[in-house]
Amino acid sequence: MVVETQEERPAIMEKLHRVGITNLKTVARINWKGRTYTFIPTFEITIDVPAEKKGIHMSRLIESITETMSEAVEEEVMRAHTSLEELEKCIIMRLERKHPHKRAEVWIRTSLILERETPASRRRSLESYDVEVGVIKHEDGRFEKVLRVTVVGNTACPHAMANNQGKTHIQRAVATLEVRTAFDEEIALEDMIDVVESSFSSPTYTLLKTIDENAVVQGMYRNPKFVEDVAREIIHKARERFAGKLHVRVISNESIHKHDVIAETWS
Amino acid sequence: MVVETQEERPAIMEKLHRVGITNLKTVARINWKGRTYTFIPTFEITIDVPAEKKGIHMSRLIESITETMSEAVEEEVMRAHTSLEELEKCIIMRLERKHPHKRAEVWIRTSLILERETPASRRRSLESYDVEVGVIKHEDGRFEKVLRVTVVGNTACPHAMANNQGKTHIQRAVATLEVRTAFDEEIALEDMIDVVESSFSSPTYTLLKTIDENAVVQGMYRNPKFVEDVAREIIHKARERFAGKLHVRVISNESIHKHDVIAETWS
């Protein structure tokens, strides 16, 4: 006989908006252009709890995740999980049959590796990007999604350049673009990455032969930018391409300071 | 002749909400109950930039911080910096004379060490807490503040206890309480810490002799709590004591799982 403490009335009656599991590393599988990809993201999954229930059944959240990815549903993977947000919606659909709730969220953090061509030798370079995708089922049944990409680029300071006969300080910079929008809005993470990557003084590459390195160096000097300029260019381009609420945050790891500089904006 | 690139018109005209400096570690000094305390927090300081200015003068933000804490203003420290938010307001005041802006924010992250008494041997134990305080000057001139405390406690699972004749799983848990309120609202970080620390299955202590350890262990078994219970108790107590918008987040580092569980709510 199992006591279901979760179903009891709590001493303090307060509705909770987000209760669940976080920092869970497990296997996920999506069908991307006809091929199954397996990766190991970090999950967060939460539901709301009404004021009169003491707690939730955490294991049912785990089951919603693992069953969605299991061998038994290989067919569903091929059919349904064509993006991180489709995968997350499938998890919420499965959770609906397992645990009563009004509001649910699933978040996935992972890395994407994309193929780029180096600027001069035209070699193939594999580049990594941190991405985070969340799907929120609201109390009114509406599905919303949040897409976040983080890209490593650089800034070459225009102020120092103007004051030092073309010499300047240059540094690595990291920018994050977030789009919050309706679930059905079609937005590719790859397109968001393009918007961010093309807004720095130069993109960065994993592989650079000397002629490529020269091209990147020349590009940075032709294209000096404050962290403010990078933020402006990202939000400007994003607004033209993506419908939704936007948030941009650029951090520049200044080479002349021990601290970072930041530019952040939203719309 | 210095070129002031920051004053130029940018290629893309977008207002930016937050531009400045982050991850700056420097010395700060406050006068707490008549004595000057020196510590090394991490600062973030930002202002807005209008659409028609290319950038901000970052060094003036640094000067606002360092001058506010300098020897030259020792008197001001004794008189004015009686809390982290007073210190931050002084930085914004100084910044107003240095750099035009409509909106400004200063954030400080640091640790507090408070003295506690152990539960049985009544010894003195020094406990550490992470705190973060932000002051925001809005475009209408209104000052708002955000106070955050993070406390390490524990949870003893009531569900496992009910199903295992009083045995259960216990683990470290970490809770954060945030209050967002008017600048003049008097709220002590120590009181916020009390609210959080008293909401776990038991508080934790740095020093525990065997009789103290016994008292803590007995306390945890008398007081089993889900992460949901901890979140409810914190927000319930906080609402009674602090005027403002509240946000509570509790993470329990489950001893039976590799992942964490989370309860989050706000009002």
Added chain:
Amino acid sequence: MVVETQEERPAIMEKLHRVGITNLKTVARINWKGRTYTFIPTFEITIDVPAEKKGIHMSRLIESITETMSEAVEEEVMRAHTSLEELEKCIIMRLERKHPHKRAEVWIRTSLILERETPASRRRSLESYDVEVGVIKHEDGRFEKVLRVTVVGNTACPHAMANNQGKTHIQRAVATLEVRTAFDEEIALEDMIDVVESSFSSPTYTLLKTIDENAVVQGMYRNPKFVEDVAREIIHKARERFAGKLHVRVISNESIHKHDVIAETWS
């Protein structure tokens, strides 16, 4: 005409032991039991530099990694990369043809997901483990490897149990086992994980239905252990199963304290 600054004589002539690339995230592929697995680990790859050369050609290190994993060598993947250390040795072999050096190291950090069976309901639970593998080619041509696994388990304090009529404090604990040995020594990461995971008060599981949770709880109380006991059991079992130098480190995230306790030993 490219200037090869790396080949110049440096101002200060000092031999350097380890020069190269770190924190590189890219795709890796291994053939595990006849099937190709793709994952995204973090790489570090270094070589030594003699006193009379200014620097190394970093891009050749990148090429050694990416070519080893490229489509063109799919056959090599199927044949040769049957473990992380085989993959790393292939990278060093490729590097030998690209860049002169006497000593080389390749390190890979990644996560492994293994299938476990829950203790009572006998369900399938996927568990994640952090692993790190390094291969070192020494100046005498000898290949050495370093294998590290990090496992999340728990400790139930025997001292509190003896003083509280069977009640005690319990917490998450994290243990790392390192084996440093000859390259040809056959040691499976899975076996190292088994040694560590079986040495806690109980293993932890991602999925636990109530009857499983009960089994884990009962197991922890039957099996109280200090962090010292966990360290001893790991090194004792490891010595019986694995030939090589051993290092064990156990950190227990105490539920009654804000700090951690540690036990570390080696042989």
Added chain:
Amino acid sequence: MVVETQEERPAIMEKLHRVGITNLKTVARINWKGRTYTFIPTFEITIDVPAEKKGIHMSRLIESITETMSEAVEEEVMRAHTSLEELEKCIIMRLERKHPHKRAEVWIRTSLILERETPASRRRSLESYDVEVGVIKHEDGRFEKVLRVTVVGNTACPHAMANNQGKTHIQRAVATLEVRTAFDEEIALEDMIDVVESSFSSPTYTLLKTIDENAVVQGMYRNPKFVEDVAREIIHKARERFAGKLHVRVISNESIHKHDVIAETWS
């Protein structure tokens, strides 16, 4: 009646080299040039455990730390704690009277803020450095210490400069110097910081007015360095000034790549 489980014979008899407390944040106080400084470092303190004892009494380690810093010993602070290593030795001395052991270690991690003068405007700039100091009492009674400083500087690539008519990529770099030596060897952390900070393409500053920024930028271009050059200069200077075993590690956060480059050496 307290059961002292720690004194029991363990099931597995293995000597353990390091057992104790880690990640403890508490108050420390030293007397530096006649003035008492208070700060909040992170401590690790460990002792060895013989094969025939089950565990150690953790609370006595805590007491050794807190009593060493307590108000009651204000006089001792003024007399004895003139450096981090003196403070740590006082903790070990106190521990000797509390808990039998043969070998003990105390480690402190904290930040130092030092005053610098900016290169052109000659203003005062406060700079932060991460430092870590360990004192080890060996089984033969000999005291050894380990001093580590971490400094943020930069590198301007000489290879790109030679191939791009004086243009190059520049980035933040972080270097750590470790000296392991006899306890009585007099080595100031400030001197170690000087050795590291003067070995980059340029030092970095918190406050830089435009004329200072120009001086730093010009300095970086006059002084291009590979990460290899920085490592060589540090170990070369350190060998001339400090008696002991040296370890140098330089990480450059490349502005043209997403990964870092590393140079490491020791003697």
